[in-house]
Amino acid sequence: MQDNSNEGDISDRLSPIERKIVPFLSLSFDEILSKSGLDEVSIIRGLRLLENKGLLKLVINKREAVELGTNGIYYKKNHLPERQLLSFLEKNGHCTLEEAQKSSKLSENEFKVSLGILKGKAFITLSNGKISLNATKEEIIKKSLEEQFIDSLPLYIDSLSPEQKFAFDNLKKRKDIIIVQTKSSIKINLTESGKNISGKVFKSDLIEELTPDMIKNWSKQKKFRKYDMSAQVPRLIGGRRHFMNEAIERGKKIWLEMGFKEMSGNKAVTSFWNFDALFTAQDHPVREMQDTFFIKGVNGKLPDDKELVSSVKSSHETGVHGSKGWQYEWKKSEAERVVLRTHTTCLSAQTLASLRKMKDKRGKFFAIGKCFRNETVDWSHGFEFNQAEGIVIDPKANFRNLLGYLREFFKKMGFSEVKFVPSFFPYTEPSVEVYGYNNIKKKWMEIGGAGILRPEVTVPLLGEYIPVLAWGPGFDRAVLEQYKIADLREMYENDLKDIREKKIIL
Amino acid sequence: MASVKFPRKEFEKHMKLNPEIEKKISMFGTNLESISENEIELEILPNRPDLLSLEGFMRSFKAFIGKHSEIKYRIKANEKNKFVKVENSVSSVRPYTVCAIVKKLSFDEDKIKGIIDLQEKLHSTLGRNRKKIAIGIYPLDKISFPIKFEARKPEEIRFKPLEYDREMSGREILQKHPTGKEFAHLLQGELYPVFVDSKENILSMPPIINSNETGRVTTSTKEVFVECSGSDLNSLKKTLNIIVTTLADMGGEINAVEVRYDKEKIITPNLSPDKIKVSLENINSLLGIELSEKELSKLLPKMGHEYSKGNVSVPAWRTDILHEVDIIEDVAIAYGYENIVPEIPQISTIGEESEMSIFKKTLTHLLVGLGFDEISSFHLVKPDEIALAGIPEKYRLELENSKTEYKFLRPNLMIAAMRTFAGNKDNEYPQRIFEMGTVFTPEESEKSGIKETENLVIACSPSNFTEIKQVLDYILKITGLEYTLKESNSPGFIDGRTASIIVGKKSIGYFGEMHPETLRNWNIKMPISALEISLDDLYSLIKNQPK
Structure with missing residues (x-):
């Protein structure tokens, strides 16, 4: 609201609608409606604008009003059925029920109701199928409470007299005679400055919308109407990225800044890449239908590199590089089964294998991608999730370096304080779980797993043992936190309102 | 991952809980999930099933915090007549078993619960939901040696399964008994394996259920017969070791049992340590720290290993030592992850988006x-x-x-x-x-x-x-x-x-x-x-x- 007590200033600011209303400001809302020539919506908008200028105060009361229903409107014109029956009886005296119904032209239902009412008032008696009229002339002429009530509508429920209340209750039980509607009554309370300008007529030679023509013919005498800075404007809808992809973009930036190269690859892969190459024994529970999506009717094939395949096989069966291996019979058919990847680590495995023939195998790689698990969907779980993953291949890399990378990485993710705790992952050794201190929740939270890939993994893939540092920060959970999303399902709902209005994260 | 709950009272008989101990528990790789008045809950990682019982946990954790008591288990030689005969018929069904007898036990309710919990946790983790390993424990006085491990047609199997007071056939058990129904998918061939004693009483039908007559340990049980059956002999031996050392820590005396296969006889359990070679150089270069030989020889015992000049003796209940790197991780844990100073190497690489x-x-x-x-x-x-x-x-x-x-x-x-x-x-x-x-x-x-x-x-x-x-x-x-x-x-x-x-x-x-x-x-x-x-x-x- 602005303080615009100065009349001249106010006249500079009045919009065309306001100008049309001001001359009638001392009148009631309904009078303004009939005199200003404006419709109800425009008047309310104009009054709101005037209210913003501190000229008046609108008091809007919601009240329940009784109005005529469709039958009510008809009966008001043609009398209530009981009146119609009474008039008929007055003319015809005694008659049978059948005659009365036929001749009075009432529907069966109207007739029944009317009989009941007249009986209740002791105006008539029924015997042997005959009606006899007992009411006096005065009684007949006098308008009933219901009739009076119908004549006086509309009325507000909270202002009914006891008689009206009685009639209201009776009529309410009957079909469509009256209806109750919530009505807003609008009262205009003028402020001092409002009273000052009320009734005045303001000239309207102020410029509203600037046009090219005005620019061409500009003269200094012309004046603009001053706008209300706080007036509401219609909301814009712009194009927007999905918030999950915004988050992925931010995630990628961290890896790129740290000098990592992006890996990409298929989402449907053979178990060979998803499990076997990562030293996951073929009887491991994660390879059961319970946890992993298998795809029907497709034939997976192992990589063409025979040496690679046989090295993975012996890694499982007898071990490589001094390992004992898992000591079981490795089956090709099991490795050929096609799955939806359960982690992006299968991309790391493929990347390592692609370096097999190279002389200099050093490198830093990352991926952020969709992974899958066979789960039902609830607020915290889904069958799809994003995983981030990075690897560093370097003959000189060590566990201390891993912790160094992790500290730096998570600092960029917003965790200034981290701690490292022993952990276990099937394809890394040593393994570590990273905890980050959440400043808002004031507690330590698991933020990612990491480790150095086992020789049983790297030797078959790279053809020699080179330490490979690997880590996979939790991704979706962090995004939920950033956007304050309570239910994971929101991520895939594609509610356009939600996508359009998501707050930006820097 | 498995979470285990130990009674706090029993835990604190070993050591009082305090913030320092609590921190040490987590830095040992066993995340402390919660502590209440009556219970302490830990998360046990899948590579350490030997920590699933309070006894197993205490044995290793005490060494870790330096409350080291030398861990030596004696095994009494097997008695001649107490052997288990493995029939050829099981070779296509459930080919292996390893067995032991433990005597001089005195169970209370907590201990019985502890041993049942351990058994169940081992079933679901290492045992791959009983597919790979099933464990049976029987009061010794209810059974008579020698015992046969053989496979029979389901109709030829009749006994009262646990919780049932009437005899059922093998097939009936799979169809009607709750545990039978749960694990029926593990027995789909024409023959089911059974342990049978010399009086022709069926002791159990692994991996499903024990007999109600012979398969229930109570507080009055002093001596037990333990068998592990399954498909992978090596895992079975480790599992048996975890069980018998836990029973020994409860005060029991381990006795060997001879298991007679068609072609060879083996004496189980065998608690002699596994040997693995490590090099100080490899340890230092993979961890990025500089340990001396002397420091190494102090760190490894904290993880239960013995060390002498490049040779490590690994306790017989450890299932997770496949390679030198597994020892290196133990060194890192003993050294303390918190004592390793993070350092990012100064090599430059160029980031590249696909x-x-x-x-x-x-x-x-x-x-x-x-x-x-x-x-x-x-x-x-x-x-x-x-x-x-x-x-x-x-x-x-x-x-x-x-x-x-x-x-x-x-x-x-x-x-x-x-x-x-x-x-x-x-x-x-x-x-x-x-x-x-x-x-x-x-x-x-x-x-x-x-x-x-x-x-x-x-x-x-x-x-x-x-x-x-x-x-x-x-x-x-x-x-x-x-x-x-x-x-x-x-x-x-x-x-x-x-x-x-x-x-x-x-x-x-x-x-x-x-x-x-x-x-x-x-x-x-x-x-x-x-x-x-x-x-x-x-x-x-x-x-x-x-x-």
Whole structure:
């Protein structure tokens, strides 16, 4: 609201609608409606604008009003059925029920109701199928409470007299005679400055919308109407990225800044890449239908590199590089089964294998991608999730370096304080779980797993043992936190309102 | 991962809990989940099943914090007549068993619960839900040696299973007993394995259930017979070691048992340590620290190992030592992760985004600039959606086992766009959306049998042919590609208002105005026009343009 007590200033600011209303400001809302020539919506908008200028105060009361229903409107014109029956009886005296119904032209239902009412008032008696009229002339002429009530509508429920209340209750039980509607009554309370300008007529030679023509013919005498800075404007809808992809973009930036190269690859892969190459024994529970999506009717094939395949096989069966291996019979058919990847680590495995023939195998790689698990969907779980993953291949890399990378990485993710705790992952050794201190929740939270890939993994893939540092920060959970999303399902709902209005994260 | 709960009272008989001990518990790799008045809950990682019992945990943890008591277990020699005969009939069903006898026990309720918990946790972790390992423990006074491990036809098996007071046949147990039903899938052959004593009493039918007569340990039990049966002899031996050392820590005396296979006899359990070689150099270079030989010889005993000049003796209950790196991790834990100073090496590498990522990002900026909202949808679609999309059977890729209503890999992105419009009827129009993502089609020549393509879908509602053609034209012009349109009959679109998009001689996609029947099928009330193109094709065409 602005303080615009100065009349001249106010006249500079009045919009065309306001100008049309001001001359009638001392009148009631309904009078303004009939005199200003404006419709109800425009008047309310104009009054709101005037209210913003501190000229008046609108008091809007919601009240329940009784109005005529469709039958009510008809009966008001043609009398209530009981009146119609009474008039008929007055003319015809005694008659049978059948005659009365036929001749009075009432529907069966109207007739029944009317009989009941007249009986209740002791105006008539029924015997042997005959009606006899007992009411006096005065009684007949006098308008009933219901009739009076119908004549006086509309009325507000909270202002009914006891008689009206009685009639209201009776009529309410009957079909469509009256209806109750919530009505807003609008009262205009003028402020001092409002009273000052009320009734005045303001000239309207102020410029509203600037046009090219005005620019061409500009003269200094012309004046603009001053706008209300706080007036509401219609909301814009712009194009927007999905918030999950915004988050992925931010995630990628961290890896790129740290000098990592992006890996990409298929989402449907053979178990060979998803499990076997990562030293996951073929009887491991994660390879059961319970946890992993298998795809029907497709034939997976192992990589063409025979040496690679046989090295993975012996890694499982007898071990490589001094390992004992898992000591079981490795089956090709099991490795050929096609799955939806359960982690992006299968991309790391493929990347390592692609370096097999190279002389200099050093490198830093990352991926952020969709992974899958066979789960039902609830607020915290889904069958799809994003995983981030990075690897560093370097003959000189060590566990201390891993912790160094992790500290730096998570600092960029917003965790200034981290701690490292022993952990276990099937394809890394040593393994570590990273905890980050959440400043808002004031507690330590698991933020990612990491480790150095086992020789049983790297030797078959790279053809020699080179330490490979690997880590996979939790991704979706962090995004939920950033956007304050309570239910994971929101991520895939594609509610356009939600996508359009998501707050930006820097 | 398994979480275990120990009675706090029992735990504190070993050591009082305090903040320092609590921190040490976590830094030992056993995350402290919670402590209450009565219980302490730990998370035990899958590589350390030997920590699943309070006794096993205390044995290792005391060494870790330096409350070291020398751990030596004696095994009394096997008695001649107390042997177990393994019949050839089990070789195709459940080929191995290893056994032991433990005497001089005095159980209380806590200890019985502890040993049952351990047994169950071992079943579900190391035992792969009893498939790989099943454990049976029997009061010794209820059974008579020698014992046979043999396989029989289900009708020839009759005994009272635990919790039942009447005899059942092998098949009946699988059909009627709750545990039988739960694990019935593990016995699907014609023969079921059983342990039978010399009086022809059936002791158990592994991996399902013990006999009610002979398979119940109580507080009055002083001596037990333990067997582990399964498919992998090595894991069975380790499991037996974990059980008997836990019983020994409860005060028991371990006695060996001879197990007679057809061709050889083995004496179990065997608690002699495994030997593995390590090099100080490897340890230091992998961890990035500088330990001396002397320091190493102090660290390894903290993890229960013995060390002497490059040779490590690994306790017989450890299941997770396959390679030198496993010892190196133990060294790191003993050294303390918190004592290793993080250090990032100063080597420079250049970060690089994939070409496809860059291409997609560029297009995204264009589309967002045009006022399109990006959607992000599941890679899986529902059966009715794939049917509505008119995808022929041979192009469908179905999951074998989805637990949700989403059962197919998505063949296109149009389905996602339609689903989005159907779900956004209450939101403000116009709705202009796009998505980029992977779609899947069967392709024999691929290693996975599946071709994956990056696609782009753009769709507007309410909208018409002209609007979507404008968008298409804008994108293709901006990429510098010349294109032609060939009227086609894409399913779901209005005939005469849909076309293939041809660049060179290749069709890279289609666009058009959606047919009202399609819209009604999706329960959509507003007109839609849409296009879908292959980003892989588009990208390679742009790359191969003459300069």
